[in-house]
Amino acid sequence: MADLRAGIVGAGWIAGTHAAALRDLGGVELVASADVVPGRAEYEDWRVMLARERLDAVLVCTPPDVHREVVEGAAAAGVAVYLEKPVAHAMDDALALRAAVDAAGVVCAVGYQYRAISFLAGLPVDAALLLGAGVSDTVQRDWLGDAARGGSMVLERASHLIDLERFVAGDVASVSAVEAGDAVSIALRFASGALGTVVVGRAAGGPGWRLELCGDEGTVTLELDPAFRAHGAGLALEHDGPPPLRLSLACFLDAVARRDPGAVCCSLDDGVATLAVALAAQESAQRGAAVALA
Numbered sequence: 001m002a003d004l005r006a007g008i009v010g011a012g013w014i015a016g017t018h019a020a021a022l023r024d025l026g027g028v029e030l031v032a033s034a035d036v037v038p039g040r041a042e043y044e045d046w047r048v049m050l051a052r053e054r055l056d057a058v059l060v061c062t063p064p065d066v067h068r069e070v071v072e073g074a075a076a077a078g079v080a081v082y083l084e085k086p087v088a089h090a091m092d093d094a095l096a097l098r099a100a101v102d103a104a105g106v107v108c109a110v111g112y113q114y115r116a117i118s119f120l121a122g123l124p125v126d127a128a129l130l131l132g133a134g135v136s137d138t139v140q141r142d143w144l145g146d147a148a149r150g151g152s153m154v155l156e157r158a159s160h161l162i163d164l165e166r167f168v169a170g171d172v173a174s175v176s177a178v179e180a181g182d183a184v185s186i187a188l189r190f191a192s193g194a195l196g197t198v199v200v201g202r203a204a205g206g207p208g209w210r211l212e213l214c215g216d217e218g219t220v221t222l223e224l225d226p227a228f229r230a231h232g233a234g235l236a237l238e239h240d241g242p243p244p245l246r247l248s249l250a251c252f253l254d255a256v257a258r259r260d261p262g263a264v265c266c267s268l269d270d271g272v273a274t275l276a277v278a279l280a281a282q283e284s285a286q287r288g289a290a291v292a293l294a
């Protein structure tokens with residue numbers, strides 16, 4: 001079978017990581033990239049790239065407010081989409097791009113790479129309390145910190161942990177949040193009755209990313225990035241294989257090759273559900289009141 005032909009839209013920070021992964025993975029060729037900044041990629045207009053190159057898949061690595069138009073364009077062209085998280089900066093954009101993907105029937109994965117951690121199925125699902133934290137420094141980008149562009153700390157950083165907690169504990173019933181500058185503290189009530197926290201902040205040399213699952217059998221601690229392991233309550237699990245960021249991409253490419261939309265690590269439906277919780281957390285922080293999810 002011929003190699004898959006992939007393109008990238010948005011040749012910034014995460015695109016560099018994905019381009020390196022595509023070069024290393026077998027069965028795929030990175031054919032071209034597009035970026036509005038002159039000289040950053042072969043094309044300045046992603047529409048021209050889509051029209052000229054025969055792509056099987058496109059990696060959408062633009063800021064969140066530039067996800068919808070690219071996904072809609074790719075889906076209309078019958079091209080599979082690896083969509084970086086968050087799905088969008090606003091729910092109407094997320095629903096519109098999902099409708100475009102559904103109508104076209106193309107494979108679409110969302111870049112919540114923690115879902116590619118190999119040992120997730122071995123974790124307890126009955127934790128009464130989930131404690132998530134992500135405190136480290138990050139790369140400054142022009143849209144980061146601009147909530148109108150999807151650059152809030154909630155969407156950009158906390159949504160990774162919201163998504164992982166949703167994987168473990170299921171649907172979220174209500175959320176309340178407070179924020180101060182780059183620091184955000186979110187409290188989740190799950191439909192199951194479990195409670196969760198997600199605390200994120202920017203701090204050089206911070207404690208990093210982790211999730212603790214506290215239940216009747218004890219506490220399991222997940223270390224997230226750069227090592228991925230879980231330990232406690234009788235468990236000692238190590239992530240197996242390439243780093244989750246790369247494995248999530250490999251899983252998507254395999255789904256494209258097999259034309260199996262269900263074979264991705266994070267589906268668009270899950271990405272949209274996680275966005276709903278993240279947007280509710282943003283609203284809660286602004287209003288100073290808990291927000292219920294439908």
Ligand SMILES: NC(=O)c1ccc[n+]([C@@H]2O[C@H](COP(=O)([O-])OP(=O)(O)OC[C@H]3O[C@@H](n4cnc5c(N)ncnc54)[C@H](O)[C@@H]3O)[C@@H](O)[C@H]2O)c1
Pocket residue numbers: 009010011012013014015034035036037040044046060061062063064066084085086111112113141142143156
């Ligand atoms: N999964 C992860 O761990 C992870 C990590 C970092 C970023 N991300 C996500 O990846 C996406 C991109 O983030 P980034 O950090 O690479 O941002 P970035 O600012 O470094 O790169 C974005 C690029 O998109 C380009 N761009 C903007 N508008 C465009 C348009 N209309 N057409 C073509 N190019 C356009 C910009 O010029 C820039 O080069 C965001 O959604 C972000 O949340 C995910």
